[in-house]
Amino acid sequence: xxxxxxxxxxxxxxxxxxxxxxxxxxxxxxxxxxxxxxxxxxxxxxxxxxxxxxxxxxxxxxxxxxxxxxxxxxxxxxxxxxxxxxxxxxxxxxxxxxxxxxxxxxxxx
Amino acid sequence: xxxxxxxxxxxxxxxxxxxxxxxxxxxxxxxxxxxxxxxxxxxxxxxxxxxxxxxxxxxxxxxxxxxxxxxxxxxxxxxxxxxxxxxxxxxxxxxxxxxxxxxxxxxxxxxxxx
Numbered sequence: 001x002x003x004x005x006x007x008x009x010x011x012x013x014x015x016x017x018x019x020x021x022x023x024x025x026x027x028x029x030x031x032x033x034x035x036x037x038x039x040x041x042x043x044x045x046x047x048x049x050x051x052x053x054x055x056x057x058x059x060x061x062x063x064x065x066x067x068x069x070x071x072x073x074x075x076x077x078x079x080x081x082x083x084x085x086x087x088x089x090x091x092x093x094x095x096x097x098x099x100x101x102x103x104x105x106x107x108x109x
Numbered sequence: 110x111x112x113x114x115x116x117x118x119x120x121x122x123x124x125x126x127x128x129x130x131x132x133x134x135x136x137x138x139x140x141x142x143x144x145x146x147x148x149x150x151x152x153x154x155x156x157x158x159x160x161x162x163x164x165x166x167x168x169x170x171x172x173x174x175x176x177x178x179x180x181x182x183x184x185x186x187x188x189x190x191x192x193x194x195x196x197x198x199x200x201x202x203x204x205x206x207x208x209x210x211x212x213x214x215x216x217x218x219x220x221x222x223x
Contacts (some may be wrong), residue, residue, distance in 0.1 A: 004151075017204050032210070043112075044152070044200065044214040086151050090210070095140065099151030 002027050004089050006100035008054055013077050021059075021072040021103050023087030033070040034097070036086040037093070047072075057081070077107045091104050113215035115201050121221045122191045130186045130218045134203030141184050142212065143176055144200040152200055158184060191222045 003026040010064045013019050025031060033050040048056045050070060052064040070087060087100045114133045122128050134141050142160055144152035145168075154168040162183035169176070173191075178184040188195055198219050202212040 034167075043216050044202075046211060049210065055190075094166070095142035095159070096153075096154050097140070097142075098154065101149070101151045 001032070001087050002072070002091055002096075002098040004087050004098050004100040006085075006087055006103050008103045009101070010104050012106045012108060015079055016076050019074050019077040019081070019105065019107075021085050021087075021105065023070045023072065023100060025068050025070065025087075025089045027068075027089055027091055029092050032090045033061070034088040034090070035059070035061055035070075035072050036088060036099075038084045038086070040047055040083070047085070077105075079107045081105060082107045113201055113203050113213050115199075115215040115218050117218060118216065119219050119221075121223065122222055124191060124193060126191050127187065127189045128191055128220065130188075130199050130220070132182070132184045132186070132201030132203075132215060134182065134201070135205075135213055136182075138203035138205050138213075140204040140206065140212075141178055142202045142204075143184070143186050144202070145170075146198045146217070148197075148202055155186070155199075188220075191220075193222050196220055196222045 007022050035047040036044050037047045038044045059074045060097045063070050084102050084104050086102045088097045090097045116131045142157050143155040146152045154174045156166040158178040161178050173189045175187045198217040200217045201215040204212045
């Protein structure tokens with residue numbers, strides 16, 4: 001079974017501080033991991049994928065298979081980063097994604 | 110097209126009514142997904158199409174839920190005899206590739222069953 005856990009419902013940091021949104025997963029095979037973001041009154045959108053090993057809007061995420069984690073990090077948070085963030089997993093069954101329940105990030109000025 | 114569109118954006122139904130939710134994917138996108146998102150939770154997978162073929166419907170919660178994509182473009186999610194627990198936002202997403210690894214989401218349809 002696929003499972004994604006985001007332990008923090010709410011996360012608040014000050015502008016310029018580092019931020020880490022936690023994501024842990026459970027999957028017996030080799031998963032693909034994703035982070036999605038939903039800004040206020042906007043639709044859900046893909047932020048980054050682990051296979052791309054890219055940095056988007058200053059965010060990075062490393063897949064740690066030993067700890068089964070895929071935490072999202074940014075060294076210096078900006079107010080415009082305030083949003084809902086979802087971690088998701090896709091297994092070998094192409095198509096089906098399992099989402100966590102999301103973390104609401106608030107970046108205070 | 111500007112992106113994935115869904116209609117209606119809001120739907121209020123009385124318990125027991127049938128509803129039909131429409132998704133217009135981005136033109137040329139092969140894969141199409143439906144998700145159900147309850148309040149305070151993440152999206153939950155319902156079903157997945159590759160062109161007109163429904164490859165996975167394991168997430169449909171009961172036989173009251175039915176989805177189709179007859180011509181490999183527009184898709185309709187139908188819910189028969191709606192129940193209060195069906196109240197949720199229904200999200201549609203489409204992807205250009207067959208595996209659906211870069212999804213574009215629609216704005217969702219908020220269904221409220223009274």
